[in-house]
Each structure stands twice: as structure tokens, then as C-alpha cells.
Amino acid sequence: MFALRGVSFTYPGAVTPALGGVELSIRNGEWVALIGANGSGKSTLAKLFNALLIPTRGDCLVCGLKTDNEDNLWEIRRRVSMVFQNPDNQIVASVVEEDVAFGPENLGLPSSEIHERVFDCLCLVGLEEKRRAPTYALSGGQKQRLAIAGALAMQPRCLVLDEATAMLDPQGREDVLKILRDLHKRGMTLVQITHRLDEILDATRVVVLGKGKIAWAGDLAGLFAMRDCFNEWGLEMPPLVRFSRKLQERNLLPKACLPFVKELLENLCP
Numbered sequence: 001m002f003a004l005r006g007v008s009f010t011y012p013g014a015v016t017p018a019l020g021g022v023e024l025s026i027r028n029g030e031w032v033a034l035i036g037a038n039g040s041g042k043s044t045l046a047k048l049f050n051a052l053l054i055p056t057r058g059d060c061l062v063c064g065l066k067t068d069n070e071d072n073l074w075e076i077r078r079r080v081s082m083v084f085q086n087p088d089n090q091i092v093a094s095v096v097e098e099d100v101a102f103g104p105e106n107l108g109l110p111s112s113e114i115h116e117r118v119f120d121c122l123c124l125v126g127l128e129e130k131r132r133a134p135t136y137a138l139s140g141g142q143k144q145r146l147a148i149a150g151a152l153a154m155q156p157r158c159l160v161l162d163e164a165t166a167m168l169d170p171q172g173r174e175d176v177l178k179i180l181r182d183l184h185k186r187g188m189t190l191v192q193i194t195h196r197l198d199e200i201l202d203a204t205r206v207v208v209l210g211k212g213k214i215a216w217a218g219d220l221a222g223l224f225a226m227r228d229c230f231n232e233w234g235l236e237m238p239p240l241v242r243f244s245r246k247l248q249e250r251n252l253l254p255k256a257c258l259p260f261v262k263e264l265l266e267n268l269c270p
């Protein structure tokens with residue numbers, strides 16, 4: 001799906017590169033969780049994946065197509081859909097269903113297929129009842145769902161989600177994770193950027209970025225074995241572990257939980 005060879009990227013006017021010498025291959029059907037501290041280069045990498053940014057050094061290939069060749073852009077954007085943290089940046093229409101239809105219309109699909117895709121994708125994200133609503137009247141979480149529906153309506157091979165659940169409530173987050181599990185089962189390649197380790201438990205591979213380089217890559221079991229590095233990588237144990245530790249520090253843990261929590265913390269927290 002993706003092959004990055006010696007990829008560096010420096011923003012115009014910046015002194016230090018946002019990414020330096022990244023080597024990374026992602027196969028079709030993988031679910032890659034991309035994690036790391038603020039400013040480590042995750043969003044920059046995501047934008048290289050569908051040619052929103054072009055490497056300043058090295059090559060980025062999507063399904064074998066080089067992203068620095070403008071003739072490839074159409075094919076690349078058809079295959080890779082992005083969902084960003086801030087949905088306002090990707091909502092283009094004033095009515096919900098028109099927004100989801102925007103991508104498929106650009107593909108020149110027949111209107112019956114566009115209608116079908118729009119309805120299916122809105123159902124998938126639980127927004128079918130809002131299909132005639134004005135987009136400005138949606139909540140942040142609903143806008144995020146709309147952005148996901150719009151990305152899915154392109155029927156891409158790969159979905160890149162850059163903190164796409166950041167504004168969702170716990171149920172909304174679970175809903176999106178369930179959608180991702182279904183898509184992955186159907187063979188879609190997923191690149192999931194998040195700061196929440198409890199959201200990446202279905203990923204088939206984890207890539208940790210640090211200061212614009214790949215700091216570590218491996219599977220989930222390997223990641224949790226590296227917990228001594230979590231502070232350095234800007235990672236944090238999932239909320240329940242954090243919460244339990246805070247309760248323990250304040251002597252607020254119910255007695256019955258103590259042995260269990262003690263063991264949990266000893267095993268999960270360095």
C-alpha cells in the first residue's frame with residue numbers, strides 16, 4: 001500500500017525537518033497504529049500518505065505510484081482517504097448528505113450509486129436521520145462522523161485517521177472503532193493516529209514516531225513490553241490504569257480492589 005524510502009520533509013521556512021529519513025512499508029490490509037508525542041511528525045507523515053505533502057527528500061509510493069508525480073494524484077486520492085482531527089477543515093457542503101456526496105460526485109459516478117453510497121455511509125456512522133440537516137448545526141462529534149462518512153463514500157483502499165475520534169464521546173469512539181474493525185475485516189488498510197493506547201488494541205502493527213523518526217515498530221505485545229520507554233515517547237497508559245494509580249496515590253481505592261490494582265499497576269506501569 002505504502003512504501004517510504006528515505007523520506008524527509010521540512011516545512012517551508014522551517015530550520016529542522018519535521019520528518020527525517022523515514023523508511024516504512026505498509027502492506028495491503030494492515031492496521032497500523034501511528035503513535036508518538038506532540039510534534040513527533042504523525043500528521044506530517046499522514047499527509048505524505050495521500051500526497052497532500054510531497055517529501056523534500058526520498059520517495060513516497062502509494063500502490064506503487066510516486067506521490068511527486070502530479071499525474072498520479074487522482075489515483076492516489078481515490079485510494080487513500082483521510083479523516084482529520086478537525087472536521088470543519090473537511091466539510092465542504094452546507095447539507096449533510098450533499099457533503100457525503102461531494103467525493104463520489106467528483107468521481108463522476110451515476111446518481112443512483114451516489115445515493116446508495118451516501119445512505120450506506122451515513123447509516124454506518126449513525127447520521128442517517130441527520131441527512132437533510134445543515135452541516136453547521138452538527139455537534140463536533142457529529143461533524144467528525146460526517147467526515148468519516150465522506151471519506152468512506154470514496155470507497156478507498158486505505159483510510160488514514162488523524163486523531164479522528166478526539167471529539168467523540170465514549171459511545172461515539174466505540175462506534176468508530178467498531179466501524180474500523182468491520183472495515184479491516186473487509187480488507188481495508190487502516191492507518192490510525194491517536195494518543196489513546198486503549199484505541200489501538202486491534203492494530204496489527206504499531207509504529208512509534210519520535211522527533212521525526214521511527215523510534216520503534218512492532219506488534220502490541222512488543223509495545224507493552226517497551227513500557228519503560230513510554231515517557232520518552234510521550235505515551236501514556238490507558239485511562240483506567242492512570243485513574244487507578246491516582247486513586248491508589250490518594251488512598252481512595254476500595255480495599256477489595258487493592259490486590260488486583262496493585263498487580264495491574266506493577267505489570268503495566270514502569
Ligand SMILES: Nc1ncnc2c1ncn2[C@@H]1O[C@H](COP(=O)(O)OP(=O)(O)OP(=O)(O)O)[C@@H](O)[C@H]1O
Nearest residue numbers: 011012014018036037038039040041042043044045
Ligand atoms: N504548517 C507547518 N509549518 C511549519 N512547521 C510545521 C507545520 N506543521 C507542523 N509543523 C512542525 O512539524 C513538526 C511535526 O508536526 P506534526 O503536526 O506532524 O506532529 P504530530 O505528531 O502530528 O503532533 P500532534 O500530536 O501535536 O498532532 C512539529 O515540529 C511542528 O511544529
Ligand SMILES: [Mg+2]
Nearest residue numbers: 042043044162
Ligand atoms: Mg498531529
